[in-house]
Amino acid sequence: MEKSILINKNVVIGITGGIACYKSIDLIRELRDKGANVHVIMTEHSTHLVGIKDFEKASGNEVQTTLFHPKIDYKDYIKKNKPIKHISLADIADLFLICPATANIIGKIANGIADDLLSTSIIATIAPVLVCPAMNVKMWKNPIVQGNVKKLKNHNYHFAEPEYGELACGYKGVGRLANLKKIIDRIQLLIKQRNDLKRKRILVTSGATFEEIDPVRIITNKSSGKMGTSIAEQAYLRGADVLLLRGYSSVEPNYDINEEKFTTVNDLFDKIKKNIKDMDIMIHCAAVSDFEVNEKKGEKIKSSSELHLELSPTTKIFEHLKKLNKKIFLVGFKAEYKFSKDKLINSAFNLLKSADADLVVANDVGRKNAGFEVDTNEVFVVDRKKKVEHIKLADKRIVGDRLLDIIICKVL
Numbered sequence: 376m377e378k379s380i381l382i383n384k385n386v387v388i389g390i391t392g393g394i395a396c397y398k399s400i401d402l403i404r405e406l407r408d409k410g411a412n413v414h415v416i417m418t419e420h421s422t423h424l425v426g427i428k429d430f431e432k433a434s435g436n437e438v439q440t441t442l443f444h445p446k447i448d449y450k451d452y453i454k455k456n457k458p459i460k461h462i463s464l465a466d467i468a469d470l471f472l473i474c475p476a477t478a479n480i481i482g483k484i485a486n487g488i489a490d491d492l493l494s495t496s497i498i499a500t501i502a503p504v505l506v507c508p509a510m511n512v513k514m515w516k517n518p519i520v521q522g523n524v525k526k527l528k529n530h531n532y533h534f535a536e537p538e539y540g541e542l543a544c545g546y547k548g549v550g551r552l553a554n555l556k557k558i559i560d561r562i563q564l565l566i567k568q569r570n571d572l573k574r575k576r577i578l579v580t581s582g583a584t585f586e587e588i589d590p591v592r593i594i595t596n597k598s599s600g601k602m603g604t605s606i607a608e609q610a611y612l613r614g615a616d617v618l619l620l621r622g623y624s625s626v627e628p629n630y631d632i633n634e635e636k637f638t639t640v641n642d643l644f645d646k647i648k649k650n651i652k653d654m655d656i657m658i659h660c661a662a663v664s665d666f667e668v669n670e671k672k673g674e675k676i677k678s679s680s681e682l683h684l685e686l687s688p689t690t691k692i693f694e695h696l697k698k699l700n701k702k703i704f705l706v707g708f709k710a711e712y713k714f715s716k717d718k719l720i721n722s723a724f725n726l727l728k729s730a731d732a733d734l735v736v737a738n739d740v741g742r743k744n745a746g747f748e749v750d751t752n753e754v755f756v757v758d759r760k761k762k763v764e765h766i767k768l769a770d771k772r773i774v775g776d777r778l779l780d781i782i783i784c785k786v787l
């Protein structure tokens with residue numbers, strides 16, 4: 376029999392005040408049968424619908440219900456400067472499940488509200504979160520609820536969509552808790568994905584280079600660093616050992632990601648050379664200047680007269696990378712402006728061949744909501760056989776995650 380992926384995994388399950396909350400007892404039993412350690416957090420409202428003792432019996436662990444434990448003297452902890460563990464379940468979770476999820480908890484997380492133990496723990500966790508909504512059809516169809524769901528999906532929260540059927544409130548429609556088997560399958564898949572880059576060393580470059588003209592002026596580009604940073608974050612969340620080489624960016628990486636900053640093209644290349652030999656995968660997403668000034672001025676150039684700059688092409692870093700580490704799985708980005716799909720793919724494939732790369736991600740920075748500065752992107756991923764995978768317009772975190780799915784299929 377195949378070994379369960381859930382053995383010794385910590386699944387934290389949040390129970391909210393929906394009629395379907397009794398169904399989570401069967402879910403918990405099944406998760407434990409598959410080897411998971413299950414920890415339950417109940418909201419105050421849910422305790423009116425199912426007894427705390429039922430969940431303690433099913434999970435084998437004490438159920439947590441309050442942010443401030445009645446037996447802890449917090450004032451004493453603060454006075455003695457002792458660490459206070461109030462979000463420990465958020466830290467130990469391999470997966471966080473909200474089942475059933477009320478319209479209320481969905482609205483709270485979507486708006487960053489942390490006013491009880493469950494919502495605070497969800498906001499504090501970096502584990503994948505699987506939300507299993509269950510509610511009356513009119514509540515589910517409410518545009519505000521749907522807007523909150525969309526917002527959470529864009530932030531890479533996962534959903535086990537509710538199903539159509541008879542609802543406990545007497546209505547018929549979409550709103551029934553997803554089938555438990557479907558929920559268990561999603562949990563197993565998410566746990567698998569969370570570890571699928573474990574022990575893989577990944578080098579990601581991101582952001583824009585600066586080439587000095589004089590001590591105050593530079594040549595740069597519109598890269599915000601959001602795409603590369605999102606890839607580094609998603610790789611980190613999937614267990615990879617990530618090094619992010621980051622140039623100018625409008626965003627800072629979340630999580631505890633190792634990073635080194637670079638400024639010029641040559642600085643970036645030096646840092647790549649220093650690190651590439653130890654890496655399994657490299658994703659070169661930095662927007663590298665194509666030109667540098669022939670003669671950098673040591674003092675600020677006067678602005679009173681016309682200025683002619685002589686520029687030379689910079690090193691094509693991407694074309695050197697495979698020579699520096701023959702075994703590396705090399706992924707590059709090709710940005711074009713207002714190209715047809717075919718032209719875009721051809722341009723990416725030509726870059727792939729010239730660099731002996733494994734994948735090139737083509738994005739048209741002239742398309743609406745794609746490319747530089749914005750939070751979303753739409754890309755075509757081209758492989759060595761010129762097979763193309765389209766990642767549709769989505770938040771850059773989701774695009775990064777899908778790109779990692781494609782890379783993993785080729786690497787593992």
Ligand SMILES: Cc1cc2nc3c(=O)[nH]c(=O)nc-3n(C[C@H](O)[C@H](O)[C@H](O)COP(=O)(O)O)c2cc1C
Pocket residue numbers: 390391392393394395418419420421476477478479480509510511514
């Ligand atoms: C008997 C009963 C059943 C309820 N069932 C649901 C439900 O299935 N889904 C839902 O979103 N809200 C349901 N509610 C409303 C929630 O309990 C309410 O919005 C509450 O504020 C949720 O709090 P919580 O998310 O902190 O548990 C129900 C309320 C009652 C009284």
